[in-house]
Every structure is written in C-alpha cells, then in structure tokens.
Amino acid sequence: MAEEIVQETMVNVWRKAGQFDAAKASASTWVFTIARNMRIDMLRKANRPEPDANDPSWVPDPEPQAFDLVSRDQQAAGVHRAMAALPAEQQDVLRLAFFEDLPHGEVAERLGVPLGTVKSRIRLAMKRIRSELGDGQ
Amino acid sequence: MTVSHHPSDELLFDYASGALGEAWSLAIATHLALCPRCRAAVSGLERLGGELVEAAPMEAVSDGLLDAVLTRVDAAPAPAASPVPVLKVAPTTAPRLPQPLRDYVGGDVETLPWRRLGRGAYQCLIPLQEAGVTARLLRIPAGKPVPEHSHGGLELTLVLCGAFSDDSGTCGRGDLQEADETTLHQPHAAAEKDCICLAITDAPLRFKSLAARMVQPLLGI
Numbered sequence: 013m014a015e016e017i018v019q020e021t022m023v024n025v026w027r028k029a030g031q032f033d034a035a036k037a038s039a040s041t042w043v044f045t046i047a048r049n050m051r052i053d054m055l056r057k058a059n060r061p062e063p064d065a066n067d068p069s070w071v072p073d074p075e076p077q078a079f080d081l082v083s084r085d086q087q088a089a090g091v092h093r094a095m096a097a098l099p100a101e102q103q104d105v106l107r108l109a110f111f112e113d114l115p116h117g118e119v120a121e122r123l124g125v126p127l128g129t130v131k132s133r134i135r136l137a138m139k140r141i142r143s144e145l146g147d148g149q
Numbered sequence: 150m151t152v153s154h155h156p157s158d159e160l161l162f163d164y165a166s167g168a169l170g171e172a173w174s175l176a177i178a179t180h181l182a183l184c185p186r187c188r189a190a191v192s193g194l195e196r197l198g199g200e201l202v203e204a205a206p207m208e209a210v211s212d213g214l215l216d217a218v219l220t221r222v223d224a225a226p227a228p229a230a231s232p233v234p235v236l237k238v239a240p241t242t243a244p245r246l247p248q249p250l251r252d253y254v255g256g257d258v259e260t261l262p263w264r265r266l267g268r269g270a271y272q273c274l275i276p277l278q279e280a281g282v283t284a285r286l287l288r289i290p291a292g293k294p295v296p297e298h299s300h301g302g303l304e305l306t307l308v309l310c311g312a313f314s315d316d317s318g319t320c321g322r323g324d325l326q327e328a329d330e331t332t333l334h335q336p337h338a339a340a341e342k343d344c345i346c347l348a349i350t351d352a353p354l355r356f357k358s359l360a361a362r363m364v365q366p367l368l369g370i
C-alpha cells in the first residue's frame with residue numbers, strides 16, 4: 013500500500029505541477045500535503061474537507077503591518093530552526109504523528125510514554141512554531 | 150468582528166497531519182475559512198510536515214515504480230502551465246455557510262431540508278463518508294435555550310450565524326467551542342437573531358432533564 017501511495021503522490025505531483033506556487037509553500041511542503049491527502053483518500057476512502065480561498069465567504073488575511081512583516085522565506089527558515097531545536101524525543105512524536113497516521117494514544121504506546129507526554133510534546137512543538145510565525149499567543 | 154474561540158492545538162495538529170477524521174475535519178476546515186490566524190498555524194504545521202519529509206531517511210522502492218509512474222504520466226494530458234485565474238465577482242451577499250461546508254450540506258442556509266427539533270429549533274444532518282461521528286447543522290431560535298446537556302464524548306460547535314452564550318462566554322460567527330464529558334452547559338441563542346451552528350458529536354448528548362431525555366430518541370439527537 014505504501015508503494016501505491018508513493019505512486020499516486022508522484023503522478024499527482026506531475027498533474028498538479030501547474031498549481032504549485034513557490035511564493036506560498038516550499039516544494040517539500042507541497043509534496044507533503046499531496047502525500048497526506050493521498051493517504052487519506054486511499055487508506056480511509058474519505059474526503060479531506062478543505063477551505064476554498066476563492067469562496068466569497070472566505071475571510072481574507074489581514075493586511076500585514078510593516079513592523080510585523082515576516083517573509084515566507086523567513087517563516088520557512090523559522091520552522092526549520094524550530095524543528096532542529098526540538099529534542100530528539102519530541103521529533104519522534106512529530107514523525108510518528110505525521111507519517112504513521114497514528115492516533116495520539118498509539119503514538120504514546122509505540123514510544124512507551126504516557127498519553128499526556130505525547131500531548132504536551134505536541135503542544136510544545138506548536139508553541140515553537142507559532143512563535144517562529146510571529147503569532148504572539 | 151474577529152474570531153475569539155479557536156480549536157485546540159491538538160485539533161489543528163491532527164488536521165494538518167491528516168490524522169483527524171472527516172467530521173471533525175469538516176468543522177476545522179470551515180473554521181479555517183473564517184480564521185486567518187488558525188490558517189497560519191496550519192500552514193506552519195504543513196511546513197513542518199515538509200521539513201519532516203526532507204529529514205526522513207531514504208527508503209528503497211521497488212524497481213518498477215518509476216516506470217509505472219512515467220507510463221501513467223505519459224498517458225495523462227500535460228498539466229496546464231499555470232492555474233487558470235479565477236475571475237472574482239463580488240456577490241451581492243456572500244453565502245453564510247463557507248466552503249467546504251456548503252458543498253457538504255448541498256446549499257446555503259435558506260435552501261436546506263431543515264427538520265423540526267421541537268421548541269422552535271431545527272436540525273439538518275450532514276452526510277459523511279466516515280461512520281461513527283455525527284455532523285449536523287442546528288438552528289436555535291433567537292433568545293431561546295438549547296436544553297441543558299452534558300456530553301458522552303467530544304462535541305465541537307462552530308457558530309455560523311448569530312451567536313450563543315453559556316457560562317464560558319459568548320460565541321459568534323467563526324468561533325469554535327470544544328466540549329467533553331466534563332462540560333455541563335446550557336447555551337442560549339442571542340436575542341437578535343436565530344443562531345445557526347455546525348455541531349459534531351461522537352456520542353449522544355446527555356440531557357439533564359427527564360423530559361428532554363424522554364423525547365431525545367424521537368428527535369434523533
């Protein structure tokens with residue numbers, strides 16, 4: 013099944029190449045989102061509900077203020093830094109959750125840590141990412 | 150008017166990683182349409198997913214895989230060089246249900262097959278591909294209470310029109326409230342207009358009053 017997902021992902025990367033916008037996301041991020049959606053489609057046979065930026069009900073991003081203007085490149089570098097700064101055991105949690113499609117309970121079981129630890133590691137990773145994105149909360 | 154009640158980090162994380170089920174994802178995706186701040190958090194997490202892809206160790210695939218991909222790519226029409234720009238025509242009134250919710254229910258609030266719940270309230274069940282979790286739109290008349298209840302499992306409520314209040318505060322358009330076994334609350338719709346919200350539940354609600362519990366099976370909630 014993993015090979016089928018790889019195959020579908022590569023074919024879709026080709027088909028959707030015209031939609032790739034380097035100003036919005038890095039290539040690896042874009043490939044990740046396609047692979048993720050393929051996995052949901054093929055393993056769960058379910059839709060992934062996603063918002064539509066062209067929908068008239070979409071609430072647009074606020075105009076960036078000059079003083080908090082952080083470029084996409086800087087944000088990407090920030091996420092890279094945040095990721096590299098995480099201790100190995102926190103990276104393990106993220107990897108299992110992102111790639112193995114495991115519920116938090118099973119991530120905890122695999123790593124032999126309590127569920128609360130998995131949850132607090134996820135929250136901590138989120139906090140670092142938010143601060144790198146300039147979100148004060 | 151900005152959104153003040155956001156999904157928990159865990160929900161955003163699971164939505165971005167792809168682990169979240171369809172019904173919960175529908176609530177998160179609809180919230181994202183209305184909340185630039187959570188959109189930024191999700192795209193940060195997707196960037197993290199990309200980082201993890203780059204950092205992951207290489208893994209061998211079978212010999213035939215590349216050929217299989219190339220054959221399929223050759224058979225497929227060449228992709229368009231750039232996305233066709235979408236002509237944005239400002240509608241006279243924006244629909245009240247954002248995408249992807251509007252497609253799921255098959256229209257905007259006026260055209261839905263609302264079913265009477267009693268005491269002036271209505272509901273509309275939303276068809277899903279994944280079983281076990283229920284998604285519905287609720288319409289609570291202005292100023293009226295939703296019967297006091299607690300939850301057997303997790304409940305997400307996303308406000309789409311009007312507002313409701315309970316002990317924890319007021320929720321307006323775009324606000325998402327998370328409730329679980331420990332929450333006993335009695336939300337009231339605000340007085341100005343009917344409150345329409347998307348409610349996702351993974352277990353039946355537990356109503357406090359005997360009368361409400363007795364009619365619950367008849368109402369299908």
